[in-house]
Amino acid sequence: MATVRLDQKSRAMVRAVPDSYTEALAKYFGTGPTDITKAKAQHAAYVEALTNNGVEVTILPADHNHPDCIFVEDQAVVIDGHVLLPVPGHESRRGEQPPIAEFLSNSLKGHQVCSMASPAMMDGGDLLRLGDLFFVGRSTRTNDEGIAELKDLLDHLGHELRIVDIPSHTLHLTSFSSTPCDKIILAPEGYLSPQSFGQLPEGCEVLMMPEQEVYGCNTIGLPGKKVLIADGYPNVRATLEERGFETIVLDMSEIRAADGSLTCCSLFY
Protein backbone atom coordinates (compact mmCIF):
# COMPACT_ATOMS: atom_id res chain seq x y z
CA MET A 1 0.00 0.00 0.00
CA ALA A 2 1.06 3.39 -0.67
CA THR A 3 2.16 4.98 2.56
CA VAL A 4 2.87 2.29 5.13
CA ARG A 5 5.87 -0.04 5.26
CA LEU A 6 5.32 -3.77 4.90
CA ASP A 7 5.67 -4.37 8.65
CA GLN A 8 2.91 -1.81 9.31
CA LYS A 9 0.27 -3.59 7.21
CA SER A 10 -1.86 -5.21 9.85
CA ARG A 11 -5.04 -3.08 9.71
CA ALA A 12 -6.93 -1.67 6.76
CA MET A 13 -10.16 0.19 6.20
CA VAL A 14 -12.32 -0.28 3.11
CA ARG A 15 -15.69 1.08 2.07
CA ALA A 16 -18.61 -0.90 0.67
CA VAL A 17 -19.68 -0.52 -2.97
CA PRO A 18 -22.58 1.95 -3.31
CA ASP A 19 -25.60 1.24 -5.53
CA SER A 20 -24.58 4.38 -7.44
CA TYR A 21 -21.20 2.85 -8.40
CA THR A 22 -22.08 2.82 -12.12
CA GLU A 23 -21.81 6.64 -11.94
CA ALA A 24 -18.18 6.52 -10.74
CA LEU A 25 -15.64 8.66 -12.58
CA ALA A 26 -13.98 6.82 -15.47
CA LYS A 27 -11.60 8.31 -17.99
CA TYR A 28 -8.36 6.34 -18.11
CA PHE A 29 -8.48 2.55 -17.78
CA GLY A 30 -12.23 2.25 -17.92
CA THR A 31 -15.41 3.55 -19.47
CA GLY A 32 -17.45 3.05 -16.30
CA PRO A 33 -18.65 0.06 -14.29
CA THR A 34 -21.76 -1.69 -15.58
CA ASP A 35 -22.48 -4.55 -13.20
CA ILE A 36 -23.08 -3.62 -9.56
CA THR A 37 -23.60 -7.24 -8.45
CA LYS A 38 -20.27 -8.24 -9.95
CA ALA A 39 -18.55 -5.18 -8.49
CA LYS A 40 -19.85 -6.07 -5.03
CA ALA A 41 -18.68 -9.69 -5.45
CA GLN A 42 -15.21 -8.56 -6.57
CA HIS A 43 -15.00 -6.17 -3.66
CA ALA A 44 -16.05 -8.91 -1.23
CA ALA A 45 -13.35 -11.20 -2.67
CA TYR A 46 -10.83 -8.40 -2.19
CA VAL A 47 -11.79 -8.01 1.46
CA GLU A 48 -11.64 -11.77 1.93
CA ALA A 49 -8.15 -11.92 0.38
CA LEU A 50 -6.88 -9.24 2.77
CA THR A 51 -8.51 -10.93 5.75
CA ASN A 52 -7.28 -14.41 4.80
CA ASN A 53 -3.77 -13.04 4.60
CA GLY A 54 -3.61 -11.56 8.05
CA VAL A 55 -5.08 -8.06 7.65
CA GLU A 56 -7.76 -6.90 10.09
CA VAL A 57 -10.26 -5.17 7.81
CA THR A 58 -12.93 -2.65 8.84
CA ILE A 59 -15.68 -1.99 6.29
CA LEU A 60 -17.25 1.47 6.39
CA PRO A 61 -20.78 1.74 4.96
CA ALA A 62 -21.22 2.81 1.36
CA ASP A 63 -22.13 6.40 0.60
CA HIS A 64 -24.66 6.27 -2.21
CA ASN A 65 -24.22 10.01 -2.85
CA HIS A 66 -20.58 9.42 -3.73
CA PRO A 67 -20.18 6.77 -6.45
CA ASP A 68 -16.37 6.72 -6.07
CA CYS A 69 -16.43 6.17 -2.31
CA ILE A 70 -14.80 2.72 -2.47
CA PHE A 71 -11.51 4.36 -3.47
CA VAL A 72 -10.58 5.20 0.10
CA GLU A 73 -6.84 5.39 -0.57
CA ASP A 74 -7.30 8.85 -2.05
CA GLN A 75 -8.96 10.36 1.00
CA ALA A 76 -6.29 10.16 3.69
CA VAL A 77 -2.58 9.63 4.02
CA VAL A 78 -1.33 7.71 7.05
CA ILE A 79 2.42 7.82 7.58
CA ASP A 80 3.99 6.42 10.72
CA GLY A 81 0.89 7.19 12.76
CA HIS A 82 0.47 10.71 11.38
CA VAL A 83 -2.66 11.43 9.36
CA LEU A 84 -2.77 13.99 6.57
CA LEU A 85 -6.24 14.70 5.20
CA PRO A 86 -5.70 16.03 1.69
CA VAL A 87 -8.07 18.16 -0.34
CA PRO A 88 -9.07 15.49 -2.90
CA GLY A 89 -8.20 16.52 -6.43
CA HIS A 90 -11.64 16.00 -7.96
CA GLU A 91 -14.33 18.21 -6.49
CA SER A 92 -17.02 15.52 -6.71
CA ARG A 93 -15.00 13.36 -4.32
CA ARG A 94 -14.46 15.82 -1.49
CA GLY A 95 -17.60 14.80 0.40
CA GLU A 96 -16.26 11.25 0.79
CA GLN A 97 -13.73 12.33 3.38
CA PRO A 98 -15.57 13.16 6.66
CA PRO A 99 -16.48 9.59 7.73
CA ILE A 100 -12.98 8.41 6.87
CA ALA A 101 -11.45 11.25 8.90
CA GLU A 102 -13.71 10.38 11.82
CA PHE A 103 -12.82 6.69 11.59
CA LEU A 104 -9.08 7.45 11.58
CA SER A 105 -9.36 9.92 14.46
CA ASN A 106 -11.17 7.32 16.55
CA SER A 107 -8.82 4.49 15.56
CA LEU A 108 -5.58 6.41 15.93
CA LYS A 109 -6.27 8.25 19.16
CA GLY A 110 -3.36 10.37 20.27
CA HIS A 111 -1.94 10.61 16.77
CA GLN A 112 -1.52 13.88 14.96
CA VAL A 113 -4.18 14.63 12.31
CA CYS A 114 -3.67 17.58 9.99
CA SER A 115 -5.82 18.84 7.13
CA MET A 116 -4.59 20.26 3.89
CA ALA A 117 -6.00 23.63 2.88
CA SER A 118 -7.10 24.71 -0.60
CA PRO A 119 -5.62 25.60 -3.13
CA ALA A 120 -3.44 22.64 -2.17
CA MET A 121 -4.90 19.36 -3.42
CA MET A 122 -3.74 15.78 -3.47
CA ASP A 123 -5.11 12.27 -3.90
CA GLY A 124 -3.55 9.56 -1.74
CA GLY A 125 -3.31 7.50 -4.93
CA ASP A 126 -0.40 9.69 -5.98
CA LEU A 127 1.81 8.42 -3.17
CA LEU A 128 4.22 5.55 -3.27
CA ARG A 129 6.43 4.41 -0.39
CA LEU A 130 9.60 2.37 -0.80
CA GLY A 131 10.84 1.72 2.72
CA ASP A 132 11.37 5.24 4.04
CA LEU A 133 11.63 6.89 0.62
CA PHE A 134 8.47 8.51 -0.78
CA PHE A 135 7.40 9.39 -4.30
CA VAL A 136 4.53 11.68 -5.19
CA GLY A 137 2.87 11.98 -8.58
CA ARG A 138 2.32 15.50 -9.89
CA SER A 139 -0.96 14.89 -11.68
CA THR A 140 -4.36 16.34 -12.50
CA ARG A 141 -5.30 15.48 -8.88
CA THR A 142 -2.12 16.52 -7.04
CA ASN A 143 -0.66 20.00 -7.42
CA ASP A 144 2.53 21.71 -6.25
CA GLU A 145 0.81 23.23 -3.21
CA GLY A 146 -0.36 19.78 -2.14
CA ILE A 147 3.12 18.38 -2.67
CA ALA A 148 4.56 21.19 -0.51
CA GLU A 149 2.21 20.30 2.36
CA LEU A 150 3.10 16.63 2.06
CA LYS A 151 6.79 17.54 2.05
CA ASP A 152 6.36 19.48 5.31
CA LEU A 153 5.01 16.34 6.97
CA LEU A 154 7.73 14.11 5.52
CA ASP A 155 10.46 16.58 6.48
CA HIS A 156 9.09 16.49 10.02
CA LEU A 157 9.30 12.67 9.95
CA GLY A 158 12.76 12.69 8.36
CA HIS A 159 11.67 11.01 5.12
CA GLU A 160 12.73 12.02 1.62
CA LEU A 161 10.13 12.94 -1.02
CA ARG A 162 10.72 12.74 -4.77
CA ILE A 163 8.35 14.05 -7.43
CA VAL A 164 7.31 11.99 -10.46
CA ASP A 165 5.45 13.74 -13.27
CA ILE A 166 2.45 11.69 -14.31
CA PRO A 167 1.72 11.23 -18.04
CA SER A 168 -1.47 13.08 -18.99
CA HIS A 169 -3.23 9.88 -20.09
CA THR A 170 -3.04 8.38 -16.59
CA LEU A 171 -4.73 9.15 -13.29
CA HIS A 172 -2.37 8.55 -10.37
CA LEU A 173 1.18 7.41 -9.69
CA THR A 174 -0.23 4.21 -8.21
CA SER A 175 -2.40 3.66 -11.30
CA PHE A 176 0.73 2.23 -12.90
CA SER A 177 3.25 1.48 -10.18
CA SER A 178 3.49 -0.12 -6.75
CA THR A 179 5.90 -1.46 -4.19
CA PRO A 180 5.11 -5.13 -3.61
CA CYS A 181 7.74 -5.01 -0.87
CA ASP A 182 10.00 -2.35 0.65
CA LYS A 183 12.76 -3.01 -1.92
CA ILE A 184 10.94 -3.29 -5.28
CA ILE A 185 9.04 -0.86 -7.49
CA LEU A 186 6.96 -2.32 -10.32
CA ALA A 187 6.50 0.06 -13.26
CA PRO A 188 5.55 -0.26 -16.93
CA GLU A 189 7.65 0.45 -20.00
CA GLY A 190 6.35 3.42 -21.96
CA TYR A 191 5.13 5.29 -18.87
CA LEU A 192 8.23 5.56 -16.70
CA SER A 193 11.84 4.49 -16.73
CA PRO A 194 13.96 3.36 -13.79
CA GLN A 195 15.51 6.86 -13.88
CA SER A 196 12.09 8.38 -13.11
CA PHE A 197 12.61 7.27 -9.50
CA GLY A 198 16.21 8.52 -9.20
CA GLN A 199 19.03 6.70 -7.43
CA LEU A 200 17.44 4.12 -5.13
CA PRO A 201 18.83 2.96 -1.77
CA GLU A 202 21.14 -0.04 -1.92
CA GLY A 203 19.33 -3.31 -2.54
CA CYS A 204 16.27 -1.62 -4.10
CA GLU A 205 15.31 -2.00 -7.75
CA VAL A 206 12.72 -0.99 -10.33
CA LEU A 207 11.26 -3.96 -12.22
CA MET A 208 10.02 -2.82 -15.61
CA MET A 209 6.96 -4.63 -16.97
CA PRO A 210 5.70 -4.67 -20.56
CA GLU A 211 3.58 -1.62 -21.44
CA GLN A 212 0.46 -3.71 -22.01
CA GLU A 213 0.62 -4.83 -18.36
CA VAL A 214 0.40 -1.30 -17.00
CA TYR A 215 -2.70 -2.04 -14.91
CA GLY A 216 -1.02 -5.12 -13.43
CA CYS A 217 1.78 -2.98 -11.98
CA ASN A 218 -0.54 -1.99 -9.14
CA THR A 219 -0.18 -4.66 -6.45
CA ILE A 220 -0.55 -4.93 -2.68
CA GLY A 221 2.39 -6.53 -0.94
CA LEU A 222 1.74 -8.12 2.43
CA PRO A 223 4.01 -9.52 5.13
CA GLY A 224 5.23 -13.07 4.49
CA LYS A 225 6.17 -12.38 0.85
CA LYS A 226 2.55 -12.45 -0.27
CA VAL A 227 1.22 -10.10 -2.90
CA LEU A 228 -2.26 -9.38 -4.21
CA ILE A 229 -2.27 -8.93 -7.98
CA ALA A 230 -4.94 -8.33 -10.61
CA ASP A 231 -5.94 -11.19 -12.88
CA GLY A 232 -4.69 -11.08 -16.47
CA TYR A 233 -1.09 -9.87 -16.16
CA PRO A 234 1.14 -12.92 -16.69
CA ASN A 235 4.47 -11.08 -16.79
CA VAL A 236 3.77 -9.34 -13.50
CA ARG A 237 2.75 -12.64 -11.94
CA ALA A 238 5.74 -14.60 -13.29
CA THR A 239 8.21 -11.88 -12.28
CA LEU A 240 6.94 -11.83 -8.71
CA GLU A 241 6.74 -15.61 -8.42
CA GLU A 242 10.31 -15.95 -9.77
CA ARG A 243 11.38 -13.75 -6.89
CA GLY A 244 9.69 -16.00 -4.35
CA PHE A 245 6.43 -14.12 -3.81
CA GLU A 246 3.18 -15.99 -3.30
CA THR A 247 0.68 -14.30 -5.60
CA ILE A 248 -3.02 -13.98 -4.76
CA VAL A 249 -4.89 -13.22 -7.97
CA LEU A 250 -8.09 -11.16 -7.98
CA ASP A 251 -10.59 -10.32 -10.72
CA MET A 252 -10.62 -6.51 -10.74
CA SER A 253 -12.60 -5.90 -13.94
CA GLU A 254 -15.43 -3.84 -12.40
CA ILE A 255 -12.97 -1.88 -10.26
CA ARG A 256 -10.74 -1.18 -13.26
CA ALA A 257 -13.83 0.02 -15.15
CA ALA A 258 -13.88 3.02 -12.77
CA ASP A 259 -10.09 3.55 -13.06
CA GLY A 260 -9.58 1.89 -9.69
CA SER A 261 -6.78 -0.52 -8.82
CA LEU A 262 -6.01 -2.83 -5.91
CA THR A 263 -4.39 -0.20 -3.72
CA CYS A 264 -7.20 2.33 -4.31
CA CYS A 265 -9.71 0.20 -2.40
CA SER A 266 -8.03 0.13 1.01
CA LEU A 267 -6.36 2.40 3.49
CA PHE A 268 -3.80 0.79 5.80
CA TYR A 269 -3.47 2.62 9.10
Ligand code: GLY
Ligand atom coordinates in the same frame (compact mmCIF):
# COMPACT_ATOMS: atom_id res chain seq x y z
N1 GLY B 1 -12.84 6.77 -10.35
C1 GLY B 1 -11.77 7.11 -9.50
C2 GLY B 1 -11.38 8.53 -9.65
O1 GLY B 1 -11.46 9.08 -10.73
O2 GLY B 1 -10.99 9.16 -8.71
